[in-house]
Amino acid sequence: MKINRAYTLAIIAMLGFSLMLGYAFYQLLRVERSLANYVGENMLWAINQADRETRRFSDTLLLDSADKDMILLRLDILKSRVDLLSEGPQLEYFKTIGAETQLKNIIETVERVETHYGTGDNFAMHDVLSLYREIQPIFSDFGRIANLSMLYERNAGGANRDRQLQIIYLVTAAVLGLMTVGGLLFLLLIVNIKSANRANQELRRYQEELEAIVEQRTKALSVALKNEKKANEIYKGFLTTVSHQFKTPVAIIDLIAQRFIRHPQDINNANVIEAAGRIRETLGRLTRVIESTISGDIVAHEGVKLNISEFDLVEMVGQTIAYHKEIYAGRIVDFDPQVKAFCYRGDKTLLEQIIINLLANADKYSPDDKPIHVTVMRDGDAFSCRIKDFGAGIPAGEADMIFSRFYRASNVAHLSGSGLGLSFSRQIAEMHGGQLILLNSAMGSTEFELRLTRQENSE
Known part of the structure; x- marks a missing residue:
């Protein structure tokens, strides 16, 4: 606190001396300007010229009294x-x-x-002496004016010299004051540096002790933090991914309602029964999604649990394509089922989500006039579903990272997305003992393949 107060006083003193020095230079500039003023000399010259013309006029009166024109000329010059x-x-x-x-x-x-x-009209030669005597007092007046001017200039010069001396004293005092305050600040700075060095040494010692304590506690918390982070990522990935399953049934129900609103003349028993059946099927699918999502066992310590049931994979792929067409009516999806049926035991809701994600990506990253090709085939106990689009593709060198969490290809970073769909889809496939791989990543097309192997208990 004392050092801070000393700094404040020193700074105030420096400001005061600086103002004093500035004022001294200002006064010095004024003195310099006054010394550069030659008014007195000019006035003495003017007085001398007037006195000179008076003497010429008087000389003309005495020496050239007969020359009337010369006398009048000299009078005009004097005037x-x-x-x-x-x-x-x-x-x-x-x-x-x-x-x-x-x-x-x-x-x-x-x-x-x-x-x-x-005037020249009443001028006579006998008036010359009278005119001469009339002029004589002027010489004395010019002499007095010259003396007064000399005295004034001498006094003014002395005053300027006195002001110069005062300004020199003022400048000297300001410079000495600034030097004194500068020396004081230098001493205060040295004292402050020493205090700062001592404080830094104490702080370094405290930091070393604190780092040791933090390192011990960090080791104790690191495992728990990693486990919690992994569980949070799995949960976030699952919620982001299954959002498509909530949207699709709701969108289908909304489309049926819109069709009845826009075309009320088409409402008949057959259409109502057909629409009701689709709504019930859609609601059943929505119920399965809700049960899979909000179940108390959905997220366990090791991740997402599977809701196993037996179903036909070919039928599941076809239904998913039909749902996709309901939402994206303008998109052409070519479905090539090279196998009629393939019974499989697994979590239908999650496996369906893989197809939804792949179709949604193909639709998002492809031009509207390009089709999507979907092919299902069988090789013994192995089932394969390939989905190919003709869109942006994946840049060279990024294919190995496309299944990483939160990673998005550089050529589609401007489009909306979370970067979790492919990562979680591969995780679902691996949880079923299958694979999700990238077959083709050339620019202008992308093809993914889902491979699943029939379990021993499957019929």
């Missing part, structure tokens, strides 16, 4: 010089130095001479 002294800044300057009375006397004398003798 112009006096008029110059009685205008603008010249007049203000003479008022400042206290020569206003002398200047007034000069102006009045010249005006009287001009009035009495300047």
Whole structure:
């Protein structure tokens, strides 16, 4: 706290001395400008010129008294010089130095001479001496003005020198003050650095102790965190994946309702019975999805449990394609069943989800005018379902990562998706002892294959 207060006082002092130094330079600039002002010299020159013309005029009166035109010319020149002294800044300057009375006397004398003798009509040779005596007082007035100007400039120069001396003292005090405060700040900085070094050493010791404690606790928690993370990922993947199964039955029911609303004339016993049957079948499928999803045993420590039942894989694939066509009516799906039936024991809801995911991906990543090819075949006790699209494909070098959790190919990153569908679909296939593989990943087409082997207890 004391060091902070000392820093604050030092900074305030530096600001004060800096302001003092700035003020001193400002005053020094003003003095320099005043020294560069040559008003006094200019005024002395103007007075000298006016005095000179007065003497020429008087000399002309004595030496060239017969030359009337020369006398009038010199009078006009004198009048112009006096008029110059009685205008603008010249007049203000003479008022400042206290020569206003002398200047007034000069102006009045010249005006009287001009009035009495300047017309040229009433000018006579015998008036020359009178004119000469009229002019004589001007010389004394010009001399007094010159003396007043010299005294004023001398006093002004002395004042400027005094101001310069004061400014030098002020600059010296400001510089010394800044140097003193700078030295104080330097000492405070050294003290602060030493304190910081001691604090850093203490902090380093505390950090080492804390790191040891954290390392011990981290080892104890790492296993639990990994298990929890794995369970959360499995649960998130399952919920994301089965969302398609919730959407498909609801969408089919909505399509049937829309057809009745748009075409009420088609409502008859046969259509109602057919629609009711489809709705019941769809609701049964939705019920199975709900039971698989919200069951209390859906997520166990090792992952998702299977709800085993016996069903026909070929029929399941055909129904899934039919559901897909209901939702995506504009998409052509070519179904080539090379085997009529294949009985299998497994979780129909989850296996159906693999087909839904593959069809949904093929629809999402393919142009609307491109078909989807689905082929089912049998090789002994092995069942194969291949789904091929003609869309974006998978870039070279990314095929090995396409089944990783949350991974999405770089050429479809701009489209919506979670990157969990293929990962969870492969997990479902492996839980049934099967495989989900990528057969073709060339740009412009993609083909996946689901392989399942009949279990020993299957008929």
